[in-house]
Structures are given as C-alpha cells and as structure tokens.
Amino acid sequence: MTASEAPEQFPALLGKLVSELVEDGSLHSRQWRSTVEAVPRHVFLPEFFRDAPGRDGVTEYTPMSRGRDPEEWLRLCYQNKTWVTQLDNGATTSAGHPVRGIPTSSSTLPGSVVRMLEDLDVAEGMSVLQAGGGSDYSTALLCERLGDKLVARAEYDPELSDLGRDRLASLGYTPRLVAGDAAAGCPEGAPYDRIISTYSPTHIPAPWLEQSAPGGSSSPR
Numbered sequence: 057m058t059a060s061e062a063p064e065q066f067p068a069l070l071g072k073l074v075s076e077l078v079e080d081g082s083l084h085s086r087q088w089r090s091t092v093e094a095v096p097r098h099v100f101l102p103e104f105f106r107d108a109p110g111r112d113g114v115t116e117y118t119p120m121s122r123g124r125d126p127e128e129w130l131r132l133c134y135q136n137k138t139w140v141t142q143l144d145n146g147a148t149t150s151a152g153h154p155v156r157g158i159p160t161s162s163s164t165l166p167g168s169v170v171r172m173l174e175d176l177d178v179a180e181g182m183s184v185l186q187a188g189g190g191s192d193y194s195t196a197l198l199c200e201r202l203g204d205k206l207v208a209r210a211e212y213d214p215e216l217s218d219l220g221r222d223r224l225a226s227l228g229y230t231p232r233l234v235a236g237d238a239a240a241g242c243p244e245g246a247p248y249d250r251i252i253s254t255y256s257p258t259h260i261p262a263p264w265l266e267q268s269a270p271g272g273s274s275s276p277r
Contacts (some may be wrong), residue, residue, distance in 0.1 A: 061127065068102055074093055077136065078152045091197050092170060099164055099227060101191060102225060103141070105140040106118055106132065116154035117140060118155075119151070124152065126135075138168075141162055145213070161191075161213065162190060166193075169194050183202075183206045183208075184251070185264070187239070187257075189209050189220050189254070190211075195209045195231060210235050210236060210238065210240065211234070248268055
C-alpha cells in the first residue's frame, strides 16, 4: 500500500498519535513533529501480530492485516504500541488463526522510536547510519527528516531488508540499504555524523567507531 492509497481515517488516527506523543514528552521538536506527521506508519505494518495469552497462559499471536479487518488493523497501526511483525525468523505461518512462536522482529512503539531520534540530535546535512531495520518505519522517518541520500541502513534478515526497500520506495525514499550483519555497518556510505541502533548490541562494534565522522555520536537502543 502506498500513501496515496491510505484509508480516509488515516489523517485523524495519525493526528491523534502525534498529539499523544507530544503530550507524553516523546516528541518535542518542531522538526521531528513535522516528520512524524508526514510518514504513514501503516505502510510499514501491512501485517503484524496481536498478542494475547492462550487458554494455557502461553502467548498466542493473531495476525492482523487490512484484508482481514481493515478498520481494526488501521486503528492498531496508530496506537503507541510495539507490534510483532515476524515469528521464528519467518518460519511460522500467519494463517487466519492464532499461532505460537518466538518474536524475531517487531515495529517498536512510536514513542520509543521518536525519543531515540530526538536524542540523536541531528541537524540539517548530517548523515546517519541505522543499524537494524525491522519494519523500516524509523528509516522512513530519518529519510523524511534528513533526505534519503544521507541515510544508510543495515538489516541482518535479507527478506526484511527487501520488504523494507519496497515499502520505502513506495513513499519515494531510496536510502542506501544493506542486507547483512548490522554490526559491520555500511562502509560504503561512511563516515557518518550519527549512528543509531534499533537492536541491543552487547557492545559498540568496532566498525561503528571506524565509520563515525570526527565528533560523531551514536544512540544505541
């Protein structure tokens, strides 16, 4: 789905989410507010899983998509919540019934995403490396804020990387995208003024330091 195909309820739902993020202090700069208002999150959540305890207490995941329940799907897309987007590295089927599995990718709640971006302290003309892509919603926000030619993203899962490429392109964003170990960064676009990680490394990888511009900084999750 592209932005031009957005449901008519989309502007109101996005506006409500932005107001919530402003009210709770997650979103406070004019530049990032305009950015969030310009990027449709639902483009990066064509399908995700709604979690709930099963009868035996084990978490079950019910697939949500526009085709299954368009109104509820869209409403959930604009809630300030994290939604699981992949189970068992893609091995678990997303049939039309609850399934079980281990979450291996997600779209982080917008509040956390924008707080990290606010803390990144970027300015016009700065280049950014994003380590980890997931749904690539945060990649889209960086592209909108800085321009896609100043954004690089490394994602380990090649399938997720390809999906992200298509979703970003549907909105006109063509950043430098790498499928591979995010700890290796993206040397082709270095040096970077800022590096942000959307996963939790146990330490700061040496390549990130090597690919940082003098005076650069990083924002690990």
